[in-house]
Amino acid sequence: MNIATLTSKKFLAPAVLVLIVVVLATLPLYISPGTRTLLLDFLMYIILAVAWTMFSGPTGYISLASAAFFGIGVYTPGLLYAEGAPLLPLPVVLAVAGLVAFCCALAVGAATLRLRGIFFTMFSFGLLGAAQPIIQFFEFETHGARGRYVESIGANNVYYLLLIIFVAAMVTAYLLRRSRYGLALQSIGGNEEAAAHMGVDTTRMKVLFFGVSGIFMGITGAMMAIRWHYVDPSIAFNLNYSFLPLLMALVGGMGQLYGPVIGALGFAYLRWVLLSTQYYMLIFGIIMIVFILFVPGGLASLIERGRHRLREVIAKLPKRGETTEHANT
Amino acid sequence: MRILEGQDVTKRFGGLVAVSHVDFYVDQGEIAGLIGPNGAGKTTLFNLISAAFPINSGEIRFKGQKLNGLKPHQVCKLGIARTFQQIKILADMPVFQNVLVGAFFGNRNRVSGTDAAREASQALEVVGLSTMSTAPAKDLTLVNQKRVELARALATKPELLLLDELMAGLNPTEVSEAMELVTRIRAKGITVFMVEHVMKAIMGICERVMVLHHGEKICEGTPHEIACDRQVIEIYLGEETHAGS
Numbered sequence: 001m002n003i004a005t006l007t008s009k010k011f012l013a014p015a016v017l018v019l020i021v022v023v024l025a026t027l028p029l030y031i032s033p034g035t036r037t038l039l040l041d042f043l044m045y046i047i048l049a050v051a052w053t054m055f056s057g058p059t060g061y062i063s064l065a066s067a068a069f070f071g072i073g074v075y076t077p078g079l080l081y082a083e084g085a086p087l088l089p090l091p092v093v094l095a096v097a098g099l100v101a102f103c104c105a106l107a108v109g110a111a112t113l114r115l116r117g118i119f120f121t122m123f124s125f126g127l128l129g130a131a132q133p134i135i136q137f138f139e140f141e142t143h144g145a146r147g148r149y150v151e152s153i154g155a156n157n158v159y160y161l162l163l164i165i166f167v168a169a170m171v172t173a174y175l176l177r178r179s180r181y182g183l184a185l186q187s188i189g190g191n192e193e194a195a196a197h198m199g200v201d202t203t204r205m206k207v208l209f210f211g212v213s214g215i216f217m218g219i220t221g222a223m224m225a226i227r228w229h230y231v232d233p234s235i236a237f238n239l240n241y242s243f244l245p246l247l248m249a250l251v252g253g254m255g256q257l258y259g260p261v262i263g264a265l266g267f268a269y270l271r272w273v274l275l276s277t278q279y280y281m282l283i284f285g286i287i288m289i290v291f292i293l294f295v296p297g298g299l300a301s302l303i304e305r306g307r308h309r310l311r312e313v314i315a316k317l318p319k320r321g322e323t324t325e326h327a328n329t
Numbered sequence: 330m331r332i333l334e335g336q337d338v339t340k341r342f343g344g345l346v347a348v349s350h351v352d353f354y355v356d357q358g359e360i361a362g363l364i365g366p367n368g369a370g371k372t373t374l375f376n377l378i379s380a381a382f383p384i385n386s387g388e389i390r391f392k393g394q395k396l397n398g399l400k401p402h403q404v405c406k407l408g409i410a411r412t413f414q415q416i417k418i419l420a421d422m423p424v425f426q427n428v429l430v431g432a433f434f435g436n437r438n439r440v441s442g443t444d445a446a447r448e449a450s451q452a453l454e455v456v457g458l459s460t461m462s463t464a465p466a467k468d469l470t471l472v473n474q475k476r477v478e479l480a481r482a483l484a485t486k487p488e489l490l491l492l493d494e495l496m497a498g499l500n501p502t503e504v505s506e507a508m509e510l511v512t513r514i515r516a517k518g519i520t521v522f523m524v525e526h527v528m529k530a531i532m533g534i535c536e537r538v539m540v541l542h543h544g545e546k547i548c549e550g551t552p553h554e555i556a557c558d559r560q561v562i563e564i565y566l567g568e569e570t571h572a573g574s
Contacts, residue, residue, distance in 0.1 A: 180433045180442070187430045190419030196401040197379055197411055199434035199485055203400075 013257055017170055024163055028156050036155055038272055040227065043162045044220055045268040048241065049248040049260035050169045051216035054176055055209045056246075057254035058185035061116075065108060065124035067241035068131045069214040072104055073097040073221025074236035075135060078148040085151050094161075094222050101218020102211045109207035116192075125242070132237035139233065147232030150225050158227045165223065169216045174257055176209070185209060217241075244271075247284065251291045253298020262299050332357040332489055332520050333378065333409075337387035340373055340544075347373040349544040350387070355489065360511065360521040362535035362552070364528075366565050369541040371524040372414055375491050378522075379411045380404045391489065406437045410487035412478040414494045414524070420467035427466050428452050428481045435485020445484075452484040456510065472503045483514065490514065492523040496530050508534050528566070532556065540565065 028036055048066060056063050076097035080087050088096070112123045139146065152158075176182045184205045187195035196202045225231045244267060245260075252263020267284070274280035295302060333355040340348040348370040355361045363371050376382045378389055380401045389396045391407055399407075410431070419427045432448035433440055440448070453459050456476040461469065466477055475495060482490055492511070496504045508530050515521050525531050531538055531552055538555045540548040542565070548558050555561055 180445070183426065183430055183433060186422060186426070187419055190422055191417045193381065193401075194413070194417035194419065195430065197381070197405055197413075198431040198481055199402045199405040199436070200430065201400070201402045201434075 013174055016258075017167070017174070021163070021167055024166075025160075028159055033155065036159060040155070040159055040162060041272065042265060042268045043159075043166050044224060045244060045248060045264040046261050047162070047166050047169045047216055047220045048245040049252065049264040050173050051213045051220075052245040053249045053254050053260040054173050054216075055185070055206075055213040057249065057260075058182060058189050059206060059209075060189040061113065061206065061210075062121045062246065063124045063210070063213075064121055064242045064246070065105075065127050066217055066245050067237050067239060068108075068124075068128045069101040069105055069217035070221040070224075070241045071128075071131060071135070071233075071236035071238075072101050073218030073223075074225040074231050075233075076100055076218070076222050077150045077225045078231045078236075081148070081150050090153065090161075090226075094219050097222030098215040098219040101214045101221070105211040105214030106207055109210035110203075113203065113206045113210065128237060128239070128242055132233045135237070136233040147230055147235075149230055150228070152229050153226055155227070158223060162220070162223050165216065165219055170257075170261075172212070172216070176212075177257060181205065181209065247288055249298075251287060251298055253300030253302075255297055256300035256304065259298050259300035266299070330357045331355070333389070333391050333522065335374075335378075335387065335389045338374070338377060338384060338389060339386045340370075340377055340382060341385050346544050348377065348541075351541070351544070351546045353539055353546065355520060355522045356537075357488075357520055358515070358518065359536045360515050360523065360534050362531045362538040363522065363524045363541065364526070364531060364538060364555075364565065365541035368543075370544040371541055372493055373544075374541070375411060375493050375524060378404070378491060379409060402434070405435050405485055405487075408437075408486070408488035409491065410435065410482035410485045410489075411491035412475070412482055412493055412495060414497070416471075416474050416478060418466040418474050418477050420465070422466060423463050424458060424466050424469065424477055424480075425449060425453065425462035427477050428484045431481035431484035435487070448484050448486070449480075452480040455483060455514070456480045472499050472507075475499075475507075479510070483519075487519060489520045489522060492521060492525075494524055494526060496525055496527040499527075504530060528556075 024039075027039065031039070048070065052063065052066055055061065077086070077093050080093050080096065086093060108124070108127055112120055112127075115123055136146075176185075184195065184200045187198065187200055188202050188205060192202055221236070225236075228235065245264070248263035248267045249260040250263070251266065252261065253259035270283070271280060274283060291298065331354045335351060335353045338348055338351045338353070339346065351374065353374075363374065365371055373382070377384050378396065380396060380399050380403070384397055391404075391409060394407065396404055396407075419430070428449040429445055432445040432452070450459070450462070453462055456479050458473060458476050458480060461473065466474065469477065479492075479495065495511070496507050499507060504527055511521055511523070512534055523530075523535070535552050538550065538552050539546055540555060540561050547564075548555060548561050550558070556566065
């Protein structure tokens with residue numbers, strides 16, 4: 001391993017992250033409420049895409065259960081608020097949402113992660129299909145109404161809390177990629193049998209990190225419930241929260257930490273621009289097909305290739321010392 | 330001392346008995362061979378030892394400890410590493426990372442990052458792949474991919490190494506190199522149990538050979554005894570190739 005490239009890369013990602021956070025933290029001071037709404041959406045999708053990629057990126061287990069964990073998170077404040085007002089302090093509500101999503105993901109993971117490939121994907125999708133009617137039934141039976149109100153805390157507060165969750169998700173994803181656990185997840189994606197025979201407890205790793213990715217989806221759901229002010233099962237368990245993070249990660253590229261981030265930004269922006277037309281799903285579909293066919297590594301792979309080429313070009317440029325030497329000979 | 334011992338080991342796949350009431354053992358420090366025609370149950374026996382499949386009946390003990398019911402990662406942590414007949418490398422990952430997985434997770438104790446990296450580098454050096462550590466594993470030639478498998482097995486710090494047809498598909502020079510490598514690995518104190526079709530390797534480096542046929546052990550002895558056994562010649566070696574070819 002080349003030590004120089006390791007150390008130079010070691011500080012790049014944290015430095016960029018710090019810079020981005022500083023910019024994002026000061027943004028509400030000089031942007032309009034409309035732009036802030038847009039930013040909130042961007043942050044939500046970025047967190048979901050990054051959380052999805054934590055588990056599904058390295059292992060190749062394509063999960064469609066994101067909306068279930070997100071929805072569970074959305075419903076947690078719904079249940080922990082009475083008459084719209086919180087029964088518990090907000091941080092506790094968020095922690096409970098994360099914990100409940102984590103536990104659900106662990107249970108689902110333990111039951112389904114022995115399935116591979118398309119079977120796991122379909123099961124995770126089925127879970128989502130089951131979650132919504134169950135909650136809806138429960139709501140009609142116990143609550144007597146379709147939805148619940150949640151007290152808002154002001155868009156700026158939501159923005160800053162979401163920013164904190166975003167930072168937590170990025171730091172987790174960053175550390176995971178660099179840790180032995182990231183390596184274990186990658187080895188599971190590479191060849192699960194070989195990983196097991198090299199001492200990786202594949203079941204434990206899969207279930208644990210499926211759970212960790214669920215935590216972020218759950219907490220984000222809880223945040224969005226507080227922002228939306230009103231929740232009902234069809235809002236909470238919307239299929240889009242399963243499909244969009246997957247699309248974003250796929251198009252952004254899962255090979256790099258920033259891949260799902262740029263994918264989420266791109267898609268969330270497109271969605272915002274195109275939402276007024278009826279064609280946005282059509283355009284999403286076309287983009288996805290084009291990427292799967294021609295750019296399987298996503299935008300990140302294009303950027304990395306560009307960076308690589310740039311470095312080659314720079315390396316080939318004659319250095320000042322060399323040109324004078326040429327002149328002398 | 331017997332490092333690995335199997336008693337009455339049986340594995341059935343539906344109606345097919347792949348391994349039938351086999352007793353076997355491997356002594357500490359030896360290079361033991363396992364031969365037999367295709368479909369004899371050699372790889373299945375390895376899969377039972379490494380816990381890829383559960384055993385139907387009988388028991389396998391490693392240093393006195395029963396392996397029945399363990400998972401592959403637990404068997405690996407106990408000190409049994411293996412390579413695969415059908416190569417199972419982590420194709421998209423660099424060679425070094427392939428080996429690093431074994432160094433991190435194969436050990437019973439928690440290994441620090443620096444120790445794991447050192448372990449992986451050493452394993453790559455043993456198999457002669459140090460110069461290729463940053464290449465994606467899929468770009469390597471067959472013989473080098475087999476070396477990656479061997480290196481990551483070594484990185485788990487095994488006491489017993491199961492080699493499943495390490496020499497298959499290699500040219501004569503590569504076979505000689507691999508034989509020399511296996512001998513060197515044994516010299517480090519690692520016991521080797523190898524499935525092999527290349528008789529040159531079996532005759533050259535094994536101290537003891539077992540022969541499987543239709544899931545049953547039909548013969549056991551020194552390579553020379555095996556090569557002269559009528560039954561083994563009849564069903565496996567054939568008249569032309571016997572006696573140490």
